[in-house]
Amino acid sequence: xxxxxxxxxxxxxxxxxxxxxxxxxxxxxxxxxxxxxxxxxxxxxxxxxxxxxxxxxxxxxxxxxxxxxxxxxxxxxxxxxxxxxxxxxxxxxxxxxxxxxxxxxxxxxxxxxxxxxxxxxxxxxxxxxxxxxxxxxxxxxxxxxxxxxxxxxxxxxxxxxxxxxxxxxxxxxxxxxxxxxxxxxxxxxxxxxxxxxxxxxxxxxxxxxxxxxxxxxxxxxxxxxxxxxxxxxxxxxxxxxxxxxxxxxxxxxxxxxxxxxxxxxxxxxxxxxxxxxx
Amino acid sequence: xxxxxxxxxxxxxxxxxxxxxxxxxxxxxxxxxxxxxxxxxxxxxxxxxxxxxxxxxxxxxxxxxxxxxxxxxxxxxxxxxxxxxxxxxxxxxxxxxxxxxxxxxxxxxxxxxxxxxxxxxxxxxxxxxxxxxxxxxxxxxxxxxxxxxxxxxxxxxxxxxxxxxxxxxxxxxxxxxxxxxxxxxxxxxxxxxxxxxxxxxxxxxxxxxxxxxxxxxxxxxxxxxxxxxxxxxxxxxxx
Numbered sequence: 079x080x081x082x083x084x085x086x087x088x089x090x091x092x093x094x095x096x097x098x099x100x101x102x103x104x105x106x107x108x109x110x111x112x113x114x115x116x117x118x119x120x121x122x123x124x125x126x127x128x129x130x131x132x133x134x135x136x137x138x139x140x141x142x143x144x145x146x147x148x149x150x151x152x153x154x155x156x157x158x159x160x161x162x163x164x165x166x167x168x169x170x171x172x173x174x175x176x177x178x179x180x181x182x183x184x185x186x187x188x189x190x191x192x193x194x195x196x197x198x199x200x201x202x203x204x205x206x207x208x209x210x211x212x213x214x215x216x217x218x219x220x221x222x223x224x225x226x227x228x229x230x231x232x233x234x235x236x237x238x239x240x241x242x243x244x245x246x247x248x249x250x251x252x253x254x255x256x257x258x259x260x261x262x263x264x265x266x267x268x269x270x271x272x273x274x275x276x277x278x279x280x281x282x283x284x285x286x287x288x289x290x291x292x293x294x295x296x297x298x299x300x301x302x303x304x305x306x307x308x309x310x311x312x313x314x315x316x317x318x319x320x321x322x323x324x325x326x327x328x329x330x331x332x333x334x335x336x337x338x339x340x341x342x343x344x345x346x347x348x349x350x351x352x353x354x355x356x
Numbered sequence: 357x358x359x360x361x362x363x364x365x366x367x368x369x370x371x372x373x374x375x376x377x378x379x380x381x382x383x384x385x386x387x388x389x390x391x392x393x394x395x396x397x398x399x400x401x402x403x404x405x406x407x408x409x410x411x412x413x414x415x416x417x418x419x420x421x422x423x424x425x426x427x428x429x430x431x432x433x434x435x436x437x438x439x440x441x442x443x444x445x446x447x448x449x450x451x452x453x454x455x456x457x458x459x460x461x462x463x464x465x466x467x468x469x470x471x472x473x474x475x476x477x478x479x480x481x482x483x484x485x486x487x488x489x490x491x492x493x494x495x496x497x498x499x500x501x502x503x504x505x506x507x508x509x510x511x512x513x514x515x516x517x518x519x520x521x522x523x524x525x526x527x528x529x530x531x532x533x534x535x536x537x538x539x540x541x542x543x544x545x546x547x548x549x550x551x552x553x554x555x556x557x558x559x560x561x562x563x564x565x566x567x568x569x570x571x572x573x574x575x576x577x578x579x580x581x582x583x584x585x586x587x588x589x590x591x592x593x594x595x
């Protein structure tokens with residue numbers, strides 16, 4: 079099987095005495111796109127770090143194809159003092175790229191992600207979404223064999239999300255394998271051909287056709303000042319994005335009614351509600 | 357390696373964390389060489405001792421500066437953990453070298469400005485060479501000691517600060533302690549050999565290479581042990 083890039087064989091992971099992952103088997107081949115789902119703290123990020131060789135395993139083995147090149151997009155990129163262009167440039171240089179190739183590719187990516195006018199601003203002064211774009215750009219600077227994405231679209235605007243999905247799909251056609259951890263099930267059908275849920279420390283395969291059949295609604299509310307979403311709704315909401323007092327929610331259509339009812343009761347004002355196009 | 361070193365330097369310089377220790381050392385030099393004349397050996401020894409503490413602070417703050425996420429991204433690019441951690445420590449050694457140059461250059465300039473009357477005797481090339489070596493050794497020792505208290509090695513930061521303070525103070529005061537309680541020598545050898553190296557010059561008018569050979573070797577071995585130990589621990593613990 080010369081297409082196998084990485085193979086995880088019965089790996090387990092403990093943090094101290096706490097079991098995180100148990101007997102995980104996973105094979106990553108060329109062009110495969112794998113989505114990892116699961117609640118917060120289920121071990122999605124840990125599994126990605128294990129695949130990247132950044133986290134120690136407590137049991138099992140990992141086999142890598144020779145010279146396999148990995149890139150990683152972390153969930154929260156830090157607010158560092160370097161500017162976006164400096165950071166991306168040094169990542170390229172450290173990775174062995176030529177100055178010329180870095181400059182060309184950097185220019186293309188910064189243009190594509192609409193942040194060409196922000197490249198000389200220290201990363202610590204950029205917004206969360208823009209910082210996340212820097213994380214994406216550094217990973218795409220030199221196309222890897224395996225791209226590991228930890229909640230890749232969190233905090234990005236819709237335009238950047240679309241662009242990112244398009245770029246990843248293009249790279250997949252070139253043979254790139256992607257493994258992403260993801261809260262939002264609606265993204266899985268767009269980006270993945272295999273999906274797993276981490277539940278009870280184990281990796282359970284999910285039927286993608288079930289996920290594709292799920293319908294979602296987008297609800298936009300105007301929230302009263304200082305209001306928060308009631309914690310009872312957290313499990314029903316796929317994604318919540320705040321923009322000052324404007325709240326955008328992505329909710330499974332089955333749950334829309336319950337979410338709407340509760341938020342209206344909490345004095346949120348509904349501005350728009352529509353079905354989401356996949 | 358060159359790009360890694362430039363990257364680490366850039367990150368460190370942009371953080372401005374170097375300013376405070378650098379200024380403290382400059383202030384020390386201004387104050388220490390304020391009233392003439394001085395004995396060359398004792399003033400160089402004292403300056404090197406202070407540099408040990410300064411570099412321990414620099415090493416600690418430098419280790420704290422490292423962000424886990426950027427560290428992970430760079431590690432994936434480098435694909436060689438040892439090279440990555442070594443490059444970080446090399447940056448510290450270069451900073452120590454620059455501080456050592458300042459520690460020697462300042463009294464040299466001041467001596468020249470004062471027509472050679474800064475010291476109790478004339479400053480020889482031999483004094484400068486050994487004085488510089490002494491500063492470099494203790495800067496290396498201090499940097500490795502401070503950097504060893506890395507956030508991934510000692511996760512409790514309050515504990516790390518207290519331990520670093522204790523270890524550095526014990527490094528210089530273990531000789532006095534042994535004077536009162538000789539049996540403490542059985543334990544205090546684990547602390548950095550600052551006392552041993554400084555004691556080898558006590559009451560000397562001239563630097564004597566044979567007398568300092570063993571303490572300097574001990575310092576380098578101790579520093580290297582900390583360096584290798586840190587790299588191995590960081591590689592082993594991962595994230």
